Amino acid sequence: MLYPENLEQKIGFDHIRQLLKQNCLSSLGTAYVDKVRFTDDITLLQKLLGQTSEFIKILAGGEEFPSSNYLPFDKQLDKARLEGAYLLEEELHGLRLSLQTIMACLRFFKGREEQYPQLTELGVAIWLDPRLLLDIEKVLDDNGRLRDNASPELQKIRRSLISEQSRARRTLDSILRSAISAGYAEEGSTLTIRNGRLVIPLPAEHKRRVKGFVQDESATGQTVFLEPAEVLEINNNIRELELEEKREIMRILIQVTSTIRPHVGALRKASGFLAMVDFIRAKALLGRQLEAIVPEVQPQPLVDWRNAVHPLLFLSHRAMNKSVEPLTISLNSEQRILIISGPNAGGKSVALKTLGLLQYMLQCGLPIPLAEGSRVGLFRNLFIDIGDEQSLENDLSTYSSHLTNMRFFLRAVDKKTLFLIDEFGTGTEPKLGGAIAEAILEDLLRQGGYGVINTHYGNLKQMADRTTGVVNGAMRFDVRQLEPMYQLDIGRPGSSFALEIARKIGLPNNVLEKAKELAGTEQVELDKLLVQLEEEKKAFQDKTRALEKKEKQLRESVQEYTELREFLDNKRNQYIREAKLEARQLLDEANKRIEATIRDIREHKAEKEATKKNRQELEVLRKETKLTSAELESGVVKQERLPVEKGPITPGDAVRLKDQGAVGEVVAIRGNDVQISMGALTSTVKLNRLEKISRKAFKKETQVAPAMQGIDMNERMANFSSNLDVRGLRTDEALAEVDSVLDSAAMLGTPELRIIHGKGDGILRQMIRNHLKGYSFVTHFEDEHVERGGAGVTLVYLQ
Template sequence: MQLYPQNLESKIGFDKIKELLRAECLSILGTRFVDKVAFSDDFKLISKLLEQTEEFRSIIVSGEFFPESNFIDINPYLEKAKIEGSFLLEEELHEVKLALSTLHKCLRFFEGKEEAYPQLYQLSGAILFEDNLLKAIESKIDEKGHVRNNASRELAEVRSRLSSSQVRLRKVLDQIMRTAREQGYTPDDASLTIRGGRMVIPVLAEHKRKLKGFIHDESATGQTVFMEPAEVLDINNEIKELEYLERREINKILTALTNQLRPHIQDLRRAFYFLGMMDFIRAKARLALKLNASLPKLEKTRVIEWYDARHPLLMLSLSQQGRSIVPLNLALNHNKRILMISGPNAGGKSVTLKTVALIQYMLQSGLLVPLASHSTVGIFQNIFIDIGDEQSIENDLSTYSSHLHSMKFFTQFADKKTLFLIDEFGTGTEPAFGGAIAEAILDQLSGSGAFGVVTTHYGNLKQMANNNPNLVNGAMRYDVDKLEPLYELEIGKPGSSFALEIARKIGLSGKIIEEAKSKIGDERVNYDRLLTKLENEKGRLAAMTKEASKKEVLLAKQMEEYASLKKSIDAQRKTLINDAKIEAKRLLQEANQKIEKTIREIKEKKADKAQTKEVRSQLQQYEKSLKPEAKPIENAPDVKVLDGPIEIGDHVRIKDNGAIGEVLGVKGKDVELLIGDLKTNVKLSRLEKVSKKEVKKQTTRVKTNFDSTKKMMDFSSNLDLRGKRGEEALFEIQQFVDEGYMLGLRELRIVHGKGDGILREICRNLLHKMPNVKRFQDEHADRGGAGVTLVELK
């Protein structure tokens, strides 16, 4: 396995990936593993590392709780505890306790989860952990890191005596302090303090001989001394002795705990290696989530079939700027092994090259990569790169010499297990010679069976890619009209450098451009012009295809809705016709029977005029009963309908809901009405003129019929049309919106469902024409989305 050059990681940006990985670790236990991350060509190892990370990514995504605190490195404490006769301090054992508790929680997390997380379960299963040690430490050390009072009978007794002595000491000193303060022997703001581990009182220097006791210290100015009164000397001595006893008993307890820990040191080292690995694997999973990385399909053979590949560092940088990266698709196999990328400067060639290098290196280092999950990634044994300027003053190498030095290494060691990446191949010397040497080198690399990605401006290399079956051209797309890079890789054709177009765009003299063309030669200019034209045509074709696809989708949807509506209407029509035929047949039979009966009765009465007249009257009554009845308006006032045009000042009735109002204005087919205290606009076709006198007589009744308070109480701002026919829906929407507007509501909600979209289309077409409607839109996705229309009224 070979990597070239030695600083490959920094040249492709993998050192920055490591920095991001360190930032995701919770402890030094994890960061130590980051330092050990290395490129590997071991297929089984790479697979295991990737699967471990993918499993932990699933844990994070699922929301399951996994310990996130107290990943403490206890190895220094284990090293200390290894020595016979030594013991760990209280705070050290407290940290050991916290770390053991975290280890215990991690191991318990994987219990019974062998199927869900097989790789991580396997890691946890190799750990020997005795929770007796944790219980022993917890029984002696409390949550604040101190030895518990009940850690031993002797300690409990000593601390009880110590507490009593301290209380007694405090009472005596408080009394002495009060007396001294009353006599003016102490400063005004003085309080009890400790000096040399003994409790003392501050006394003004000029009064120090007025109290019996021992001076332990004085203030910086010498104006105050700190005195231990003679009355508390014995009590302080007793406290000191008890503190010595307490310390000896604590050391005895700590020694016993350390002795209990010592036999487990080797097991604990392995256990905390596992804890560090968990921190490291979680850091890899957290980074994968930030990069939207995934686990692609892994192949032992050499293959590159990548979809939506993104340079991780560039993606994070653009994301911070609120911009998105343009992903690339790439495919190399044993037939087409070397990709030759051409295109203008700053078009994304070098970024594409580094994307390939960094993603491949990340994957073979056990990291999930920013690719679509259905991508396929092969394993390479060697990675060689030649990116950037490697000129060396010490070795007296120019830029071109350093490139040739790299090419020497490539040609010597490249084989079918190698992935090489070369940026700006052949540049740095005279183009004719540089291009020729580059072509010869590329021919040898092609013969080695190696895979590679190369960027170049040289036309002879593009031509070589067209003629060599192992090479394939690729172009970084460019917006020729705007002269802006699109950062899209297109495989199968070479790219133009657009040198003449860029020169013309920035305003270089036409004379200079024409002279440059003549020096280049017609063949080269025509070739470049053909590439430019091809790029233009591709751009236009892509735009037309996109627009055609949109129209095709819309047309298919409308055709589907039309077919569904036609089917529904045809079915309704057949049903109505069939019902009408049945009813007509029944009426015809009944009418015939009536007529026959009438004729028979007339004949039987022998044309008696009176009786004949009565029989005819009965027949006429029957005829009237067959006429369709006018649909009554619910709760409509009983007023006389007048003929003639509707004008300002007339009283009118709305046909479909019976509301009566006064005409305030007429504008074409729209009429402005005053109904009670409410103003509204109604279509002229929906109104009928009524008698003013009768309206006045029916005022009370009309008010009763359209009681806005009652309407408001009964009115629902939610209309459900599901299951309704089109004609039913139209009537209900019209009435629903009018009443909502008259009641002063500003927002209504119409539920029509998604289905085939027919009711939705009918509803929105009607709303679009209604003058009372300000706007309408889909409901929020969580509350029905496109199946519900929110209507905002004016």
């Protein structure tokens, strides 16, 4: 039940209807807009909302849904069902365009049944014989005119007609040129048609110079339109052929209409389908305009909304590049009635109308502008008392009209009613008005209704504070700027800020002081407390916003730092790869020269001078590449390795990581776990990964580049990531990256790594996994979970 009768106009739903109509493509859809009604049937509502939600997905996905030629054809069907009647060419053309659109819609949903089940269901009962459209297209061209070959007879007639018209035109052109040459006709005269016959224009004084019949004359009578005798017979033939053409066209149209007649019933269903699609499309478009959602509807009365906005206010503000302050509100079985107080023009009425309009829109099957996560319920009744209903005819004052509404509310409110009352109890003596309002509120609460009430009465605020099921709410007010903030704060009463506003306006201080005295200490203190509370809350929110701003700046700084770190890390890896490649080339060249020298020495055993020369060259090479004599003699360049000492490892010993080459000092030993210090980094590693080295070797190793070693450790700790992406790298580059991340992981004691290599043909994955088998501290590896990359990612587990 809705109350009053003009509820739609009071909450603004009539404007929503107009917006829907503007989004419709034809009168088919607008007819459905006029039929929109409030319902509490949850099954029907879920169906309507589901259809709209699916169409919003179509629009959001950018799929090309038919959006033209939504033409009504009910009149054509009414005409076609009558025996002997026929559709004109333009009527037949409109029917054809609509049928093309219907079939295109049905084709769109074919194969998308799972994606759009509700919309697909609309077309389940629609079946059109494809031959019907073919029969129409066979006789009509793309412009909606009957084709010349619609029938053999029509083709013959039109050919004869064209021939006769051409002959008549040639004859008349000749006569007109002769008349112009003889001075009987004016220069620039052209052929024209009068009474359906080709004629030539002549000045009235020369009309007897050319033999023929006057078919017409100009408005001034100075020009006559003459049909020369030479073309009389030709024009008669043309006229006869035109009449034959009309008779043949009529015969063809009657025949085509006869083929349509048996399908009138199916076509009416198809017309309803097209109208419904147009209507649902309009609802979806409106939903996108309002940035609305289709929430899940609960069967019980409930309002639990987040960031709701008034649709009309949203559209008007957006046009001016302004934002709307959203409304967050909750009504449930424990908190059924909300008492909103606050200053005038503070947004109380807007909050009330927002609640009423959105609930009404929802129960009409329309999407509403709320935040995701909001919960909505159903009400059987919606009652409002908004605005002034003074009536001279019924001798009703403002207060009387309010009481009339309250009388209806008290009779009809039940547990499934949502009532909205603006300025409760105003219009009469405040003390009595407040008492009556409190009594009415108690009765509405007893009857189990849900509602929102705007008021300035202090006794209602106090009642809400002490009564279960009723809660206070305040429209916030900026006490510094003395401006409304249009924010609803549930859980506390609001002040009218009457004294503050009066002071801003400029009332004299003595008047304000007298007003405080008359209001009484209790009221002034209460307002003072509310003002102080508002100031504190405003200050807290300002600090919160400042903190959020700083946090945002910090996040941006961290992001910039991360990006810079990644850039530097990539550069460092690039330099390392280049250095390794250069070293490898140098070593390869050195090995080649060593082998060549040794071979030359062996070949010239007896030639001391040649041998001596070769040994001198070998010594130069040793100095250049810093190789040992043994390495030169053996022809193999080996990596330098620190000497290992025998004996157990104890705290204070110098040690080396077997698989990494990094050195450190033992801090503590706990079973098989050893805590070692490497520069500025302390790490825990397994005992079997360490080997004891001399103190002298340790000092030599750490003094080579102590600053560099410390920086490297800090960077590794700060920049380390357990995710490595090697997609797009060559195999040698990818393996170098794997080596680097394994080095860092081993030093930092990381238990797990993710190497992202992609699936492709599997070669890179296999090369990486074969490479991992060479690391003693890699326990095992496996594919990532299928939802997080599957075979395209390798999980590596370390000791």
